[in-house]
Amino acid sequence: xxxxxxxxxxxxxxxxxxxxxxxxxxxxxxxxxxxxxxxxxxxxxxxxxxxxxxxxxxxxxxxxxxxxxxxxxxxxxxxxxxxxxxxxxxxxxxxxxxxxxxxxxxxxxxxxxxxxxxxxxxxxxxxxxxxxxxxxxxxxxxxxxxxxxxxxxxxxxxxxxxxxxxxxxxxxxxxxxxxxxxxxxxxxxxxxxxxxxxxxxxxxxxxxx
Numbered sequence: 001x002x003x004x005x006x007x008x009x010x011x012x013x014x015x016x017x018x019x020x021x022x023x024x025x026x027x028x029x030x031x032x033x034x035x036x037x038x039x040x041x042x043x044x045x046x047x048x049x050x051x052x053x054x055x056x057x058x059x060x061x062x063x064x065x066x067x068x069x070x071x072x073x074x075x076x077x078x079x080x081x082x083x084x085x086x087x088x089x090x091x092x093x094x095x096x097x098x099x100x101x102x103x104x105x106x107x108x109x110x111x112x113x114x115x116x117x118x119x120x121x122x123x124x125x126x127x128x129x130x131x132x133x134x135x136x137x138x139x140x141x142x143x144x145x146x147x148x149x150x151x152x153x154x155x156x157x158x159x160x161x162x163x164x165x166x167x168x169x170x171x172x173x174x175x176x177x178x179x180x181x182x183x184x185x186x187x188x189x190x191x192x193x194x195x196x197x198x199x200x201x202x203x204x205x206x207x208x209x
Contacts (some may be wrong), residue, residue, distance in 0.1 A: 017022055037080045040201070041088040041181030044072040048092050049099075065177050071185040074140045077124025078133055079201050085121020085140075104155050111151035119143035133189050133198065141182045147175045 051069035058064045073092055081125020093113035103109050122143050123136030152170030188194055 037084050041076045041084055041091075043081065043184060044076045045088050045092050045095070048072040049095050052096065065180045065182055068181060068185050070141060070144065070178075070181055071137070071188070073117065073120040074123035074137050074185070075198065075201075077121040077140060078127060078136055078198070080124070082121050082124035085124040086118045087121070089118035089120045090114045105180075108151045108154050111147045111154075116144045116147035116151070133195065134182055137182065137185055137189065141178055141185075145174055145178050148178070 048069045051067050051072070054067055054069075055064040055065055073085060073089045076088040093116065096117065097109065097113040102112070114134075120140040120143070121142035124135075126132045126136040126139060129135065149170050152173055153166050156166040156169045189198065
């Protein structure tokens with residue numbers, strides 16, 4: 001069976017979706033995720049998916065820079081904590097796998113979709129300092145880069161080039177679209193009125209339902 005066959009893609013999507021549903025259901029049952037959190041996260045995921053279909057510009061090495069599609073998953077982590085952020089990222093990754101699958105290897109699928117997008121939710125680990133949002137964005141997107149970099153290395157290893165060439169190629173390819181989007185996102189969240197609006201969501205979610 002081809003690794004990129006529709007059947008293989010369907011099996012991988014189903015397995016990831018089942019795991020996601022089980023984890024999400026467990027967290028909800030244990031009151032670690034509220035209905036408000038799930039609703040806001042769903043809206044953020046929808047916005048992220050919509051923005052991911054818009055290309056600001058394409059990089060010479062490949063990859064496209066979108067209008068901050070990764071930013072909303074980082075927001076979920078910042079607003080509701082890393083567990084909610086990771087789940088939102090995994091959901092986003094599964095949707096991306098369904099609407100725009102690029103499958104070359106089973107490990108690549110797991111790295112590029114649920115793990116890479118889920119890693120954006122790690123932005124929620126940093127909520128205490130003055131620049132917690134900016135630090136969280138850097139950590140979240142750097143974490144996504146790591147998973148995407150490993151996936152790219154696996155893909156480029158099939159070209160027959162040496163190890164150093166594969167490392168450089170994967171790093172340049174992934175940084176070419178992640179780094180510009182990180183810079184754009186950091187500029188946006190550093191605008192005082194935007195930061196105030198983001199913090200209002202934090203205040204809102206702490207209020208009794």
